[in-house]
Amino acid sequence: MHNHHRLFGALVLVLLVLAACQPAVTPTIFTESSPIPSETAEVTSTPTAAGTNWWDEAVFYEIFVRSFKDSDGDGIGDFQGIIQQLDYLNDGDPNTNVDLGIEGIWLMPIHPSPSYHGYDVTDYQDVNPDYGTLEDFQQLLEECHARGIRVIIDFVINHTSDKHPWFQAALDPTSPYHEYYVWSETKPQGLGPLGQESWFKAPNGKYYYAVFWSGMPDLNYNNPKVTEEIYAATQFWLDQGVDGFRVDAARYLFEDGEVLQDAPATIKWYQDWRTFYKQINPQAFSVGEVWTDTQNIAKYGTPDGLDSLFMFDLAEAFLNGLLTGNAAVTLKSYKDAIQYFPDYSFSTFLSNHDQTRAMTALNEQEIKAKTGAFMYLTGPGIPFIYYGEEIGMTGNKPDEMLRTPMQWSAEANAGFSSGTPWEAINQGWEQTNVAVQAVQPDSLLNWYKGLIHLREANPTLRMGSFVPLNSNCKEVYAVLREYEGDTLLTVANLSLRPVQNCTVTLRTSNLSGTYQAEALWGALLFEQISFAADGSLDKFMLAPELAGGQTAVLRLVRP
Incomplete structure (x- = not known):
């Protein structure tokens, strides 16, 4: 669709x-x-x-x-x-x-x-x-x-295959493709950024740089x-x-x-x-x-x-x-x-x-x-x-x-x-x-x-504000999302076990007054929620119990 x-x-x-x-x-x-x-x-x-x-x-x-x-x-x-x-x-x-x-x-x-x-x-x-x-x-x-x-x-632009025609041509130091890769006459000391060998000897006797593996020589971006x-x-x-x-x-x-x-x-x-x-x-x-x-x-x-x-x-x-x-x-x-x-x-x-x-x-x-x-x-x-x-x-x-x-x-x-x-x-x-x-x-x-x-x-x-709520239950993931007048509350119990009497608290928000809850996903956890004039929420009870893994998306609307 x-x-x-x-x-x-x-x-x-x-x-x-x-x-x-x-x-x-x-x-x-x-x-x-x-x-x-x-x-x-x-x-x-x-x-x-x-x-x-x-x-x-x-x-x-x-x-x-x-x-x-x-x-x-x-x-x-x-x-x-x-x-x-x-x-x-x-x-x-x-x-x-x-x-x-x-x-x-x-x-x-x-x-x-x-x-x-x-x-x-x-x-x-x-x-x-x-x-x-x-x-x-x-x-x-x-x-x-x-x-x-x-x-x-x-x-995949950091490196090519060592079978790429560019690299095969680059083995000839006189080829214009030689400078497509990073070369050294001697093997430099030290490891690469991933903590492993990153300089490898080529058939021409020189060493080439390859971050990931000898079969993936790095391109030389200092060459325009x-x-x-x-x-x-x-x-x-x-x-x-x-x-x-x-x-x-x-x-x-x-x-x-x-x-x-x-x-x-x-x-x-x-x-x-x-x-x-x-x-x-x-x-x-x-x-x-x-x-x-x-x-x-x-x-x-x-x-x-x-x-x-x-x-x-x-x-x-x-x-x-x-x-x-x-x-x-x-x-x-x-x-x-x-x-x-x-x-x-x-x-x-x-x-x-x-x-x-x-x-x-x-x-x-x-x-x-x-x-x-x-x-x-x-x-x-x-x-x-x-x-x-x-x-x-x-x-x-x-x-x-x-x-x-x-x-x-x-x-x-x-x-x-x-x-x-x-x-x-x-x-x-x-x-x-x-x-x-x-x-x-x-x-x-x-x-x-x-x-x-x-x-x-x-x-x-997709685009709403992201306002996490603090909970007395560490397992509870609760977030308010707001966008163009629409307010959603997303809730999840991240544990496999049920949790009881979980409350959420919020110091401030753009909300105030009483809202009715409508379930868009999962069960209706509560019917009504009230925010103080400053947008705060104090130890609001989400539900007597949230089952293990329970999730919900609720829309909060003015009555």
């Missing part, structure tokens, strides 16, 4: 290949017995600008093409397979709610590449023949656009010709009709002495690139992978840089809040994101293709998976769902196990392929699949559908 203005030596090698978006640090995962932060300080935030761009109103869906749907029986997902399944994501009919309600797709790398994952590109202006032809891709774009789905593609090449690729894909780019490994473009990440020249490059691509299409969208803390991420942001950036601290906080049953973990991280991105231009998610899948991180507890979805699909920011998250697909490292084929049905190969899948289907697919969950009213899939449609129908959930 919503058609509108919206896979014993080989193993070692695989483990060494870090798909260019590996983190600099391993995320911390708390348990119920871990120390927890104190109650979050109250914060009131209203976005400085809202709803002016299509991405502000979209829910995105991340697709690994190789694993989504195989149309020709070769065991590899492809563009035609995605086309076959588009109605699952969005059927283009605003009068139905059987689809997921997706209005943006992020395609993981689609360029030619020698690897299964594609994060080592050999041609920036073509598509991976495993996935189809450029004509197939153009058809995919047309079919998506007809349904109101925008399409962004992974843009490299920027010209990337600008040409940008122009090519925008001319094809793509709606934007997810920028991989965005922190590492320039090296400045010992500064190997977040160099000022890197940040300036994105500002210039923004000017370039916005001249081609002012509504082209960029979202960056800057895997670090929120404060550093913010350096790359709008109004001069990337349109959006992924909030890795917040993603960790969603999971940790659920694992500890402590809402302050999540609320504080939301507050931090809003502090640095007051226009809500940040992008939210639970996990992605480089991380333990959310259902696995949450110990396969569906209630917690549902509550996690509730928080980020009713909260500010631009939500990104990783394919299969909505049915509870599981997966842990190595990376291939995070990217197994989509589980469509209980048929052979989970309905993914009529051939032998490139990677084995995950265990449990006979029960965990789209077809089974589609007919179960209380399934995780239908939970996601409901939340996405609720978000689409209520601009306040």
Whole structure:
């Protein structure tokens, strides 16, 4: 709906290949017995600008093409397979709610590449023949656009494959392509920004710089010709009709002495690139992978840089809040994101293709998976769902196990392929699949559908102010959202256990007087709520009891 203005030596090698978006640090995962932060300080935030761009109103869906749907029986997902399944994501009919309600797709790398994952590109202006032809891709774009789905593609511009013709030519020191990469006559001392070797000996006897792996040599952005090449690729894909780019490994473009990440020249490059691509299409969208803390991420942001950036601290906080049953973990991280991105231009998610899948991180507890979805699909920011998250697909490292084929049905190969899948289907697919969950009213899939449609129908959930309420129950996540006269209260019990007699307190707000409550999601917790003249709320009883994982969205209206 919503058609509108919206896979014993080989193993070692695989483990060494870090798909260019590996983190600099391993995320911390708390348990119920871990120390927890104190109650979050109250914060009131209203976005400085809202709803002016299509991405502000979209829910995105991340697709690994190789694993989504195989149309020709070769065991590899492809563009035609995605086309076959588009109605699952969005059927283009605003009068139905059987689809997921997706209005943006992020395609993981689609360029030619020698690897299964594609994060080592050999041609920036073509598509991976495993996935189809450029004509197939153009058809995919047309079919998506007809349904109101925008399409962004992974843009891997920090490095290329060592099989790229540029690098092969660069092995000759007299070639103009030599300066496309970063070279040294001797091996420099020290490790790279990820704490591992980053200088590798080439067949020509020189050493080249590669942040992630020897098979991914870094491009030399001190050479203007490299920027010209990337600008040409940008122009090519925008001319094809793509709606934007997810920028991989965005922190590492320039090296400045010992500064190997977040160099000022890197940040300036994105500002210039923004000017370039916005001249081609002012509504082209960029979202960056800057895997670090929120404060550093913010350096790359709008109004001069990337349109959006992924909030890795917040993603960790969603999971940790659920694992500890402590809402302050999540609320504080939301507050931090809003502090640095007051226009809500940040992008939210639970996990992605480089991380333990959310259902696995949450110990396969569906209630917690549902509550996690509730928080980020009713909260500010631009939500990104990783394919299969909505049915509870599981997966842990190595990376291939995070990217197994989509589980469509209980048929052979989970309905993914009529051939032998490139990677084995995950265990449990006979029960965990789209077809089974589609007919179960209380399934995780239908939970996601409901939340996405609720978000689409209520601009306040997308663009409203964010006002956390403090509670005597640490498990209670409660937030007021206000937008153009509409006030919503979102409530969740992050624990598996019921909590009793939970009150909420607020020092100040824009509200005063008495409001009637109407349930938009979940049960009606109370019928009436009264705010003091100064907008405060003192120990208001939400409900005698909130069940484990219970959630609600209430509209507050004047009687």
